[in-house]
Amino acid sequence: MGDSSALTESKHDAPDVGELTPPDRTLMGPGPSDVHPRVLKAMSTPLVGHLDPSFVEIMDEVQELLRYTFRTDNRWTIPVSGTGSASMEAAIGNLVEPGDTMLVPTNGYFGGRMKSMAERAGGDVVEVDAPWGEPLDPVDVERAFDEHQPDVFGFVHAETSTGVLQPNVPELTDIAHDHDAFVIADTVTSLGGVELRVDEWGIDAAYSGPQKCLSCPPGASPLTLSDRAMDKVLDRDEQPRSWYLDLSLLEGYWGDDRSYHHTAPITNVYAIREALRLVAEEGIEQRWARHREVAGDLKAGLQEMGLEMNAPDEYWLPSLNAVRVPDGIDDGAVIDYLLEEYDLEIASGLGDLEGDIWRIGCMGYSARPKNVEYVLAALEDALSEQGF
Numbered sequence: 001m002g003d004s005s006a007l008t009e010s011k012h013d014a015p016d017v018g019e020l021t022p023p024d025r026t027l028m029g030p031g032p033s034d035v036h037p038r039v040l041k042a043m044s045t046p047l048v049g050h051l052d053p054s055f056v057e058i059m060d061e062v063q064e065l066l067r068y069t070f071r072t073d074n075r076w077t078i079p080v081s082g083t084g085s086a087s088m089e090a091a092i093g094n095l096v097e098p099g100d101t102m103l104v105p106t107n108g109y110f111g112g113r114m115k116s117m118a119e120r121a122g123g124d125v126v127e128v129d130a131p132w133g134e135p136l137d138p139v140d141v142e143r144a145f146d147e148h149q150p151d152v153f154g155f156v157h158a159e160t161s162t163g164v165l166q167p168n169v170p171e172l173t174d175i176a177h178d179h180d181a182f183v184i185a186d187t188v189t190s191l192g193g194v195e196l197r198v199d200e201w202g203i204d205a206a207y208s209g210p211q212k213c214l215s216c217p218p219g220a221s222p223l224t225l226s227d228r229a230m231d232k233v234l235d236r237d238e239q240p241r242s243w244y245l246d247l248s249l250l251e252g253y254w255g256d257d258r259s260y261h262h263t264a265p266i267t268n269v270y271a272i273r274e275a276l277r278l279v280a281e282e283g284i285e286q287r288w289a290r291h292r293e294v295a296g297d298l299k300a301g302l303q304e305m306g307l308e309m310n311a312p313d314e315y316w317l318p319s320l321n322a323v324r325v326p327d328g329i330d331d332g333a334v335i336d337y338l339l340e341e342y343d344l345e346i347a348s349g350l351g352d353l354e355g356d357i358w359r360i361g362c363m364g365y366s367a368r369p370k371n372v373e374y375v376l377a378a379l380e381d382a383l384s385e386q387g388f
């Protein structure tokens, strides 16, 4: 390695890192969204132990609040330690056993992630196709079931990569149940933002994340499973490949025993408790209505500006507004301008829609008239800079 003594020496000096002063952004991208001040305050509360009797009470409260928000009576409703992808992998990695077949959608980025996770779980993956920017058609789902007889069917309720809301959820779950399959729903960008009824719609397992419509920092991610789904998990011949996300082990901590499995992220549990308390105070249906109204104003404002939404009105997703980039406009330059001039975050398109759309989130605490006015004014300025 030659003479590295200078390098070695400098490595041992204390780094001169200043106080934490991140910029004061307005977060209107695909997540994280702006965090409610009450949630930030809850996060500065001193810790108790993860087995402290007072924390056990907090765990019960979080589970109650999650059931309310998911619209479910599922006993098996917990915050998984980790981001939305951890909750996603807990659902897929436990429900898909080696040799099982999982049916996944191709109409967005997150169906692709479902596929990777199902394969790693030892499952065989089959696909039901729809273009990016369109929902699944129940006719295609039925056909895929007849052809492949999958054991598990996954779909994305709110596709954050395309701004499309999957309609007809009960129709999809009926098809799956007629074929004795389990349904896993990705509700990361719908929970607490758009109508979602886990029990009424027959969803067997739903996972979500806290940093989208719940306006909570990432770290503890909602998951719910029906008793029927949990029976399949507890009946597995082979252990799930992940120890950390093995739900039969997590049962010891979140179930009746309350015995040690891993140290819960206490601060994140405080945070999600407060975020969910805000949901309960507002009322879940009122919260869905607020997202529709406020994002509706955003959509109307964008259209008045001469911009076009990517999703047709029937599939429009209030929590994630995908807007088409007009011809001749540099999408990246607009994003950079908003960040530099307005401290405002929106995002570009992904995958098949890269360069074609902007993604403007309208989630939780960010779904306020004030934010919508700010985005519209900033975007108008950014576009006129480019001669639009």
Ligand SMILES: *Cc1c(COP(=O)(O)O)cnc(C)c1O
Pocket: 031, 083, 084, 085, 086, 088, 110, 156, 158, 159, 160, 186, 188, 189, 209, 218
């Ligand atoms: C954000 C997101 C995820 C992944 O969540 P992370 O918290 O980033 O791990 C999964 N599915 C959808 C639809 C998402 O929007």
